Amino acid sequence: MCLGIPGRVIAMAEGYGGQIARVDVEGVERRINVGILDRPPSPGDWVVIHMGFAMETVSEPKAREAREGLQLVGSGPTQRVRRELRVSGVVQGVGFRPFVYAAAAALGLAGSVRNDVGGVVVEVEGDAADVDEMVRRLRSEPPPLALIADITERDLAPQGATGFHIDESTADGLGRTLGSPDVAMCADCERELTDPSDRRYRHPFITCTNCGPRFTITTDLPYDRANTTMAGFPMCERCAREYADPADRRFHAQPIACPDCGPVLTLVTPAGSQETGAAALAVARSMLSEGKILGIKGIGGYHLACDARDADAVALLRRRKARRTKPFAVMVRDLVVARRLTVLDPAAEAVLTGPRHAILLVPRGRGAGEVAASVAPNAPDLGIFLPYTPLHRLLFGLDGDEPGPDVLVMTSGNRSGEPIVTDDGQAAALLAPLADAWLTHDRGIVVPCDDSVTRFVSGVEVPIRRSRGYAPLPIALPFDVEPTLAVGADLKCTCGIGVGRFAWISQHIGDVDTAATIEALAAASDHLAMITGVVPTRLVVDEHPAYRSAQWARSVSRGRPVVGVQHHHAHIASVMGEHGVPAGREVIGIAFDGTGYGTDGGVWGGELLVADYAGFDRLGQLAYVPLAGGDVSVRRPYRMAMAHLHHAGLPWSDGDPAVAACPPDERRVLAHQLDTGLGCVPTSSMGRLFDAVASLAGVCQRVDYEAEAAIELEGAAREVEADRPYRFAVAPVGDSGRCQADPAPLIAAVVDDVRSGVPTGMIAARFHRAVADLIVEFAARARVATGLETVALGGGVFQNTVLLELATRALSGVGFEVLRPALLPANDGGIALGQILVAQARAGATCTDDDR
Template sequence: MIEPQSLMIQVHGIVQGVGMRPFLYKTANAFHLTGFVKNKGASVVIVLSGEQRAMDGFLYELTNNPPPNAVIHHIDISSHPKLHFQDFRILHSAEDEKIQGCLLPDLAICDDCREDILNQKDRRFGYAFTNCTNCGPRYSIIEELPYDRGNTTMRSFTMCEECNKEYKNPENRRFHAQPNACPVCGPKYILFLGNGEQVECENPIEKGKQLLKEGKILAIKGIGGYHLVCNAENETAIATLRMRKRRPHKPFAMMACSIADVMEICSLNPKEKETISNNRRPIVLLKRNDSTFLPDNISPKLRQYGVMLPYTPLHFLLFDESLKYLIMTSGNISGMPICYKDEDALEHLKDVADYFLIHNREIMTPIDDSVVKVMEEEALLSRCGRGYAPLALPLNTLNEILAVGGNQKASLCFVHNQLAHISQYLGELHFLDACKEYTSVIDRLSRLLNASPQAIAHDLHPNYFSTQYAKKQKITTIAVQHHHAHMAACMAEHNFYEKGIGIIFDGTGMGADGAIWGGEFFIGNRSQYKRVGHLEYITLQGGDSAIEEPWKCALSYLDTIHESIESFFPNLDKVQLQVVEKALQKKVNCYQSSSMGRLFDCVAALLLGCSHISYEAQAAIELESLVDDSITETYSFTITERAGVFILGYQSILEGVLEDFGNHQPISVISAKFHNTISKATIECACRIREKYLVDNVFLGGGVFENTFLLKNVVSGLRILGFHVYYNQKVPRNDGGLSFGQAAVAASILEERAYVSGSSNENYFS
């Protein structure tokens, strides 16, 4: 007789709330093994007894065929004292002071639960909070680890007898589904008027659907916060929402009833179809069909729609044959954080929404929808939110670090137990409410991860709220240059440590010389960089107003080539124009900038007559949307070397643009030639840097590379010339990925013991 063996197995990663314990229970029984499994902190611990061959089979299944939503980072296996168990059991969770592991993002409703809510014979027919171990809320309702019902906002709802039976049955797909509920015992929706008065009705969801058909605007509480919702086929309703929300131009996200309905309005390739349909259900940026029947005011002047599919039971219940498309935009006033507390929503959105559809389950952590685009069969994350956050990526360091990001598209990154835990998108830190939520998320993630940072990494800019927060903490602070953080984020995502070329095109970021950088070429690694090239400096006037009023950028650029701005903007206030011109001449409130974003703003403003914008990079985004991709011509450009640094000149590019504009060339042609020129000049700079420094690994980053046409052309052009090219896919290329890059820089500096307090860390390579 073969003597049974005993093992202890600890599984780390995203292993709670994904059906891991019932999977292990069934697998152990299939191999006739005995023992137990339990949650421990954020890991899962298994004690296993049986024949070696059976245990090998068990480990094979665990390693190769885990539950679909599980992400296993590593498995620790050790021998265990031989014990004789009668069977295999699932035990209660254990406390563990050294919590390690990952927090599970919220997951879209699975097909099985969707069938339940649409089946008139099922007890969950029409129930908006249906879920199982394969789907439903996670991160948004967790208060503490381990992930048990009592540690979530579902603790307020006592399961009925039927739900309790499901919860306790290892053979049931709702076994230990912590948000498990039904119409008898779970959360419920209630409908309110905009003034907060309850609307008496038998079925609030059905009544809400009818109101949407009538052209009303609803504020609807979902998994991670409120959405403002209206019928996407009703142009008047959309116009009303724009006026009330103070969002005149920025595209609205849409939700379509089904993938077939998405294909009615957009062109999808197989990767886009897969991405929009997966269990994360992000907003995907898709090319709209020319024959679309939807109103133009959904996505003004753009060729794209941002579309998502239903991801909660409620969403499926809102659609029918006569309501297939809904505007579903964040429940806030533009620029403010998403509302997630009922009292705040009723206060802040009372002048926007006609009705409120509110449920009585508390949201612990607000989280916006994620945004993804597909390029070259790869899904690129542009905004990290529901379904993705918190995002855990390996970072090989024993140091515990908090990185606090920037001021726009704020995010946080905790480095804990050799994992970088990246928060959801936290908005713009210009508002008091956003700053309060930002610090709340720091406290919440710190508690959930049981993290104790030894160092805190921040941006160089002294006036950022994130920088000021960092400097108030009584731990080591590490200042990281903005664009070096972008470069390091790309390097860390691709697990690259050696020297490389960083090409970072961005809007704003304080440079080591005090100027505003953003058109940068670096040689460096994660801990050090050398600035070896940049876009030629321009003197800009007006601080942030130059971003919000791109005519000011255009004025500065035109001034360098002695061109007048008045013919481009005949309606500009003459007095204001004279004031800015004088301030520019006398260098009042002026700053030097190498920002590629500002050059795009200048050209877009001139070509489109766009003097003011109402959302970030509006003019540049509209300019990209006009590109005629059949055009291959470029404008002339100059690259000169000054004091060992390559300077990309803008004057000849701008003169070429103005010449074509004066000759009445189509804007689509000029836009294409401008984009092609920036791509070609970027590639030429990279070639010169490679020749000088003998480096051919290139890392692209910064918000300007959200421009898909530019990114695609630069990547393909560099690869043709033999470069190894990397860009962020899992982490946003924009400032949403900044905290991850700061963490990577800080980790590398601490590992090398290279940090000197107060340095900008621009260390030069020999």
């Protein structure tokens, strides 16, 4: 039972849960939360208030009755019950306890809510129907950033309690809650940031229950201020008041701070001079306008920034970072600038402005030429993102500031091949040759976390790099797994932990090729274990005998079994797991990528598999060609082109772009290698075939980053409709039941077209059509052999939007169900999930929901 107090709404503003309204209650102005109402009240409406929350809008006569003390809620006979609700999932750091408080108050329930290491524990007491409604709201109407994994209920003896309160967190509980990712600044905080009348005006660390850092500041669970890097910043009196006020948007917001009690922004120059606060930002904007390069500390590490319109500044950054051609992403001031530089649709804008604020790869617009050509040379898309922290927003300036650049290159603050820098001391040392000054602060970063990168294919978001804003959100599994740590692969490494029906894939770690990246892998796996509470009983690695990630896993196994999983099987299993394919069900797997260690010792990458989680059969492949010299042929596509010419029996002509790009001395050595097999391994890689065709067509002869040649070839194929496809020669391999696709006819046709002057775009389009047709032919042969109708597409080649759209459309057109990566990258950043599932399937004892 609760009594209402009427109040007349006189003004409203956006706030937690929907709306915060100011009401006049007996001549006293109060702030109330009206987000639990079916509709926000309009000026003049009467609202019934209980414990700071608007419970319902009522007519004036009913409001007068409430003033006279009549019962409005819980009237009539009731059956009083008390129930404990244990809620697991992403329920800490997402405003869940304030949400529970609001729901309990709205329903007139007594009890409490607290965090523990397993999630959130709620005790509610009141009418049985109201308690049932509370459970329904928890399941069906949680805060937007929450993810409910499970709610367990236990009946308790009623205590006759009154009032509802938030208790101190406890360190007990079973398992661990699911950690929340970092969240971009919300619209409410941005309004306060830019409002001269607000006490957090220009505060670089403004945050609330709905936004700000989470994952990268968490040192332990439960998620409370004491277990974050904000522990060293005691709340001032005003922040403490907001933190304790149920009607406030910052009610139990752990990173809450203001200019009086929060972190401090500092600009440091190599000479040792310093500026703090607003002066630091003013100097930073001025330096960027002058063509300087700044190291800027963000949520997950340092960025290196410069004016993207300043060709000299961008060129200087490339020289300092030894990054010859790999595209830079740009942060733009607002959507107005983004729309000028790129072609955006509503779905793209929703990603740019959503809580993750990922880097989005989008086609260039009419104004793309306004940024320096060296920002993303030869790339068909531009990677753009919006400011996602208050510091970023202030870096572009507010009204009254001296104007600075409206487009900034923002690239990871690291030396080439090393992890993003998070430590201030390391930044001063490692980034000293790269930056002219550092814009830093004293809020610590527990774990590095790069920006996420994503794109759209046929209207569906496809991740390229899953990191900030996404990690460590869990992925539901189709069957239970034992506690497992998977370490992924050496390129684009992510690790993953799985237990029960969930897997957590780490943020992007990078290429595991230095001591620093090994340390980053160790730190990421430890942090993931901490926030999940999982103690792995086995480790899973790629079967490649030389992978450093696998070597590291074996070195820290401490007697635990280490399971090897074939690279392309992991790719397909990952896609299957994303789509909930149950244990024991087979799919046709098309695994196309650049490299992967095959069971026969070859370098695979153009594979037709029939697979379930426990194993696979290789039904088809791209025909082997020699890979001479290993990585040197990856970095120089002309070598792969010449290897394919050699395989096809075609002479090397000085007039061909690939042959012309090869120096005479290297040409002689390469010819000897291909003739004798010296220093060669066989490869069936589709990625290397893309390199070869890009070289033959004169698109790209040397690469600065992985898949550069393929990306430029894709760009050439855009906006061109192939008049006909090239053809592979697909034939059985003896009586093995397998087939192989020989690219020799395709290579010959490409050479003929190049010599005949066919436009590069048409050559690229014909090639993409040929690969899509091969995928359909592979799938059709597998369907005849097995009767299977589901095709899973995995591997980095399927990051190619042109190919993915062609293949998906063609497969669907002949009756296949197509599974493609959607939650995790198609590249090696997604295979840790597949490794977890394959290891469990091999161990047996898997079950699906249907088996339960």
